[in-house]
Amino acid sequence: MAGAARYLDPAIVARLGTIDLKARTIVEGFLTGLHRSPYKGFSVEFAEYRQYLPGDDLATLDWKVFARSDKHFVKKYEEETNLACHLLIDVSRSMGYGSGEITKLQYASYLTGALAYLMHRQRDSFGLIAFDDSISALLPASARSGHLRMVLLALERLKIGGATNVSKPLHDLAAAVRKRGMVVLVSDLLDEPSSVLDGLKHFRYRGTDVIVFHILDPYELKFPFEQAARFRDMETQEEVMAVPGSVRADYIEKMQSLIAYYKRELGLAGIDYCLLETSQPLELGLMSYLMTRRRVL
Amino acid sequence: MFGINFLSPLFLIGAIAAAIPILLHLFHRKTEVVVDFPTVRLLARAPVQQHRRRRLRELVLLALRVLALVVLALSFARPYFAGASAPESAPLTVIAVDTSMSMTAPGQFDRARQAAARAAASAPSSHAVTLLAFADAASVVVEPTRDRAAIDAALAQLTPGTGGTRYRSALARASEIIGAREASVTIVTDLQQVGWESNDDGGLPEGVDVEVISVGAPAGNVALTSASRQDGRVVAALQNFSNVETRTPVTVIVQGKEIARTEAALAAMGAANVVLNASLPNAGVAEVRIDDARGYQGDNVKEIRLEVAAGSPVAIVVADPTGATGGLYLERALSVAGNGREFDVDVRDGRDVGKWTADEIARMDAIFIVGTRTLDRSGRELLRHYLTGGGRVLVATGPEVDLGTLRDIVGVNLPFADAIVKTPGATMIATDNRHPIFRPFLSPSGALGDVQVQQHRRLMDQRDMTVLARFSGGDPALVEQSVGDGRLLVFTSDLDNAWSRFPLDPAFVPFAVEAARYLTRGASAAGRQEVVKIEESNPAAVTVEEFTNAIERTSRIAIPTTGNVAREAEDRQRWWQIGLVVMLMALAGEALLGRRAT
Numbered sequence: 001m002a003g004a005a006r007y008l009d010p011a012i013v014a015r016l017g018t019i020d021l022k023a024r025t026i027v028e029g030f031l032t033g034l035h036r037s038p039y040k041g042f043s044v045e046f047a048e049y050r051q052y053l054p055g056d057d058l059a060t061l062d063w064k065v066f067a068r069s070d071k072h073f074v075k076k077y078e079e080e081t082n083l084a085c086h087l088l089i090d091v092s093r094s095m096g097y098g099s100g101e102i103t104k105l106q107y108a109s110y111l112t113g114a115l116a117y118l119m120h121r122q123r124d125s126f127g128l129i130a131f132d133d134s135i136s137a138l139l140p141a142s143a144r145s146g147h148l149r150m151v152l153l154a155l156e157r158l159k160i161g162g163a164t165n166v167s168k169p170l171h172d173l174a175a176a177v178r179k180r181g182m183v184v185l186v187s188d189l190l191d192e193p194s195s196v197l198d199g200l201k202h203f204r205y206r207g208t209d210v211i212v213f214h215i216l217d218p219y220e221l222k223f224p225f226e227q228a229a230r231f232r233d234m235e236t237q238e239e240v241m242a243v244p245g246s247v248r249a250d251y252i253e254k255m256q257s258l259i260a261y262y263k264r265e266l267g268l269a270g271i272d273y274c275l276l277e278t279s280q281p282l283e284l285g286l287m288s289y290l291m292t293r294r295r296v297l
Numbered sequence: 298m299f300g301i302n303f304l305s306p307l308f309l310i311g312a313i314a315a316a317i318p319i320l321l322h323l324f325h326r327k328t329e330v331v332v333d334f335p336t337v338r339l340l341a342r343a344p345v346q347q348h349r350r351r352r353l354r355e356l357v358l359l360a361l362r363v364l365a366l367v368v369l370a371l372s373f374a375r376p377y378f379a380g381a382s383a384p385e386s387a388p389l390t391v392i393a394v395d396t397s398m399s400m401t402a403p404g405q406f407d408r409a410r411q412a413a414a415r416a417a418a419s420a421p422s423s424h425a426v427t428l429l430a431f432a433d434a435a436s437v438v439v440e441p442t443r444d445r446a447a448i449d450a451a452l453a454q455l456t457p458g459t460g461g462t463r464y465r466s467a468l469a470r471a472s473e474i475i476g477a478r479e480a481s482v483t484i485v486t487d488l489q490q491v492g493w494e495s496n497d498d499g500g501l502p503e504g505v506d507v508e509v510i511s512v513g514a515p516a517g518n519v520a521l522t523s524a525s526r527q528d529g530r531v532v533a534a535l536q537n538f539s540n541v542e543t544r545t546p547v548t549v550i551v552q553g554k555e556i557a558r559t560e561a562a563l564a565a566m567g568a569a570n571v572v573l574n575a576s577l578p579n580a581g582v583a584e585v586r587i588d589d590a591r592g593y594q595g596d597n598v599k600e601i602r603l604e605v606a607a608g609s610p611v612a613i614v615v616a617d618p619t620g621a622t623g624g625l626y627l628e629r630a631l632s633v634a635g636n637g638r639e640f641d642v643d644v645r646d647g648r649d650v651g652k653w654t655a656d657e658i659a660r661m662d663a664i665f666i667v668g669t670r671t672l673d674r675s676g677r678e679l680l681r682h683y684l685t686g687g688g689r690v691l692v693a694t695g696p697e698v699d700l701g702t703l704r705d706i707v708g709v710n711l712p713f714a715d716a717i718v719k720t721p722g723a724t725m726i727a728t729d730n731r732h733p734i735f736r737p738f739l740s741p742s743g744a745l746g747d748v749q750v751q752q753h754r755r756l757m758d759q760r761d762m763t764v765l766a767r768f769s770g771g772d773p774a775l776v777e778q779s780v781g782d783g784r785l786l787v788f789t790s791d792l793d794n795a796w797s798r799f800p801l802d803p804a805f806v807p808f809a810v811e812a813a814r815y816l817t818r819g820a821s822a823a824g825r826q827e828v829v830k831i832e833e834s835n836p837a838a839v840t841v842e843e844f845t846n847a848i849e850r851t852s853r854i855a856i857p858t859t860g861n862v863a864r865e866a867e868d869r870q871r872w873w874q875i876g877l878v879v880m881l882m883a884l885a886g887e888a889l890l891g892r893r894a895t
Contacts, residue, residue, distance in 0.1 A: 094335035104335075190335055220336050228351075229330040233337035240340045241351065247340060254339045 049073040083182055084141045085119055085126040086173065087112050089155070090187030090215075092132040092164035093234045099219035100279060107278040108186040108215050109155045111285045115184060116155075118286060120148040128154055131169035132161030141181070163235040166191045170199025174206055184289065186213045188220075190235070193261055201269050211272040211289060214262060218279050223251045304375035304867045311370035318362035322355070358890050365883040372876030377867035388479040389427060389441055390420035391471045392448070395486035397432040398595035398833045399514070400457040402487075408512040409485045410452045416483040416510065417448040424481075427474055428452065431467035432460030434733075441474065459595050461830045462492030468848060469499030481506035487514045488838040493847050500849030507848060509841045518592030519545050519563060520834030524585035524599035531573040531601065533585050537563035538592070538835045549575045550584040551603075561587075577603055596834045608641040609662040609817040614680070616668025616697040618646050624667050626800035627792050630809035640813055650676030663689040663816035667792055668697030669706065677705040684708070685781030689816035694754045695791025707780055711787065714755035723750045723768040725775075732765055733815045734775070737807040748804050750774075750797040753790035758868040786812065 052061060052072035060074040089112050095105040102110075112128070119126040120143075127141035128151045137154055139147075166187055173183070183203050189196050189212070203210050219225075225244035232239045259275060266273040274288040303309065334340075394413050400406050413428070420426050425441040428448050439451045464486075471482050482501060486492070488511050501507060517539020524533045537543050542564050549557040557575035577583055583601040611631060613624040624644050631640045643661075645653075648671045658664075658679055666680070684690050685708055692703060700713050725748045727735040738745045745766070756773045758764060765786075766775040776787050792809070794800045799808075839847070867873075 097333065097335045188335065217335075219334075225332065227330060229332045231332050231334045231337050231340055234333050234335050236337075238337055239331070240337050242340050251336075251339050255336065258339075 083124045085182045088185045091130045091161045094190045096160040104215045116151045133165035164191045167195035167199035174202035182209045214275045308373035315363045315366040322359045361883045361887040365880045368876045368880040372873040376872045377870045387425045390424045391482045393429040393467045393484045396430045396457045397462040399489045401593045401595040402515040412485045412510045435467040435470035461833045463495045464492040465499030483508045485510045490837045491832045500851045514836040514838045518836045519589040520596040521587045522831045533571045536568040540565045546588045610641045612643045613665045616670040630806040634810040647671030666692045669702040680706045684783040687782040689784045691786040693788040693792040712757035727766045734811045750790045752796040
């Protein structure tokens with residue numbers, strides 16, 4: 001991949017029409033770039049032959065064709081789909097925060113939609129679970145045609161909920177999922193870190209692969225406020241009077257500690273962790289997903 | 298009791314602006330910036346500013362902002378303190394007490410004190426009271442006050458003098474004090490008829506109540522109108538101001554010893570010269586006395602200087618007596634006074650001032666300084682000691698006077714502007730025509746208005762300085778102030794025909810002579826005898842009704858208001874400058890505190 005400049009800006013995506021169009025734009029753009037990258041070939045289903053070119057992996061050389069025709073051909077594959085993927089999107093009140101043009105929830109929706117679109121293209125079965133302190137929307141995993149549309153429609157209709165309680169829906173879902181598959185959690189993880197970890201480890205215990213997209217706003221990371229203000233927690237309504245200049249360094253240190261904690265603990269648990277700022281291109285999330293999927297398969 | 302007054306009270310309306318930060322503060326409290334933020338729990342454990350401390354800081358900020366606005370409004374309103382005086386708008390009772398020589402009859406002034414005290418006590422409680430003493434001129438003894446005890450105390454100290462009676466001067470002064478406010482005037486006097494005969498102006502505003510209290514006049518009076526030494530004899534002139542023939546003893550006393558005595562017989566309303574053969578010494582003072590127990594005591598004694606009369610020693614300090622500006626005009630003007638005998642003028646080169654002995658300079662009744670360039674250090678110190686030790690000095694700040702040197706001489710910092718003001722054709726206007734220096738200019742023929750000055754130095758008004766005359770542009774022309782025990786007059790232009798043609802004007806000689814007389818008055822070591830005007834000895838009186846009818850009534854608009862007095866007081870005090878400094882300090886504090894708060 002070259003620079004991030006050719007990625008789609010989330011703010012530009014936000015101006016596109018339906019989430020269907022948004023997801024398609026993200027994924028097609030992403031795949032266009034991917035075809036020129038060394039990441040192609042995730043598929044396991046035969047697609048076509050191509051004449052061998054120097055540099056191709058010898059493992060892909062079809063020796064039978066060589067025996068018949070005395071010519072070197074390599075096999076191209078489409079990815080085989082039997083992966084059940086659960087897209088978990090956090091709709092708690094804190095996800096409604098956005099310092100720029102889009103909120104964390106919008107960003108999460110676009111990302112989830114793009115992932116669904118990508119899964120649909122790869123014929124994976126996928127489902128959608130929206131939650132705050134409980135599950136507010138649930139679409140079971142399916143690979144049927146028309147399912148993508150239902151998922152995208154559900155994403156478009158998501159509404160901000162209440163307080164975050166990641167662990168409870170995770171435990172509920174982990175208990176419900178019987179087939180080994182993959183769970184994608186898109187959340188700001190503003191819950192007790194130990195609870196979040198417990199919930200995610202529950203999946204790992206059941207052999208499910210997990211990828212966590214930690215969505216944060218740039219203001220949450222850098223706290224660039226200037227004026228003294230009363231900061232009100234979006235979920236608990238707790239208010240704290242603060243002079244940003246005085247508390248900024250301490251805040252950033254605490255936030256980085258939290259991120260480092262998740263990164264370390266999730267890594268130890270075999271869970272992929274991807275921190276995404278809402279100002280970053282969505283393709284970064286897709287790339288993380290594909291990397292995880294490749295490992296799973 | 299101190300009262301704060303304002304020259305431009307309408308500006309106080311601007312103080313309403315002080316409500317703006319208060320409203321903003323209250324408004325701000327309701328709309329305090331609230332930021333919804335997801336990760337407040339990370340802030341909660343951060344060292345945030347304590348709410349109470351912040352509140353305190355906000356209140357201090359608010360107070361500083363309000364203070365700045367209020368002080369700004371106050372400064373624009375030009376505040377000034379009228380000292381112990383009552384507010385300028387308070388109703389006023391003016392008590393004018395006659396202190397002329399004609400109040401010296403036995404028991405007469407005690408009755409005047411009692412009458413004045415009763416008037417003060419009976420003044421309405423809402424009224425401020427002021428006490429005026431008048432004779433040839435009127436002076437304020439107690440500024441308008443509600444403190445009746447202060448009036449009583451001042452009355453106890455009041456004594457009659459040797460001056461004549463001028464009712465109109467007293468009325469004019471009372472009018473100035475009254476201004477436009479509600480007032481009543483109580484005049485305590487002997488109703489002497491001669492008090493209305495002087496050629497001056499003055500009346501009371503319409504609507505001002507007048508009460509005239511007569512303390513009575515003696516039935517008759519014998520006056521010793523003059524006494525002189527003629528060929529070894531003493532000649533005393535006596536006048537009988539009564540309708541009956543009178544006999545009175547006349548004595549000559551030298552050093553406490555009676556050396557001659559006779560008795561004079563005076564016809565009704567008659568006059569006589571009495572010759573006493575007395576062997577008088579050639580030095581000291583001989584006192585001629587008559588015994589008139591019933592009449593005025595102030596005209597019963599005359600003194601005769603026994604040594605050859607000499608003029609008052611006056612020095613003129615110049616930068617260079619041979620130069621074009623050598624004090625020539627001043628010397629010539631003083632030399633003609635009193636047929637050339639009133640002043641003994643010594644024109645002194647600045648370089649020679651230091652050669653004066655302490656006794657020589659102490660002998661000077663007054664010193665005129667028209668040039669300082671050649672004064673050395675010892676000369677400056679000698680002049681400063683002379684002034685602060687009770688000497689009288691007039692300085693003309695013409696081109697030959699260096700301001701730095703002048704500061705050394707007078708020992709105080711006279712607030713002169715650096716630049717010389719060029720105002721071709723500026724004329725001089727007396728602020729008080731009744732001041733002794735300007736008496737000769739009361740008649741139109743002696744008007745000061747003809748004097749034109751081309752250049753002068755700008756002297757800022759200050760509190761302890763009295764402006765006696767101004768130039769037409771408003772700058773002080775002649776000011777007076779006390780320095781130590783001495784008295785300093787400063788003429789802000791030139792008296793040597795360099796910056797003005799004043800010395801060539803007919804007004805110059807009377808101005809110079811009267812200034813010299815004013816400075817040398819009572820300064821002679823031998824003591825200059827106060828002259829009692831002969832008409833003051835006449836006890837003829839008018840009735841209360843005649844007196845009241847003689848008071849001219851003036852329109853209130855035509856009255857010289859106290860506005861000028863107030864403006865002068867405000868100019869001297871300059872509280873507005875302090876106000877602006879306070880405002881700037883408040884704003885600086887607000888900026889510092891505000892910066893820390895954000």
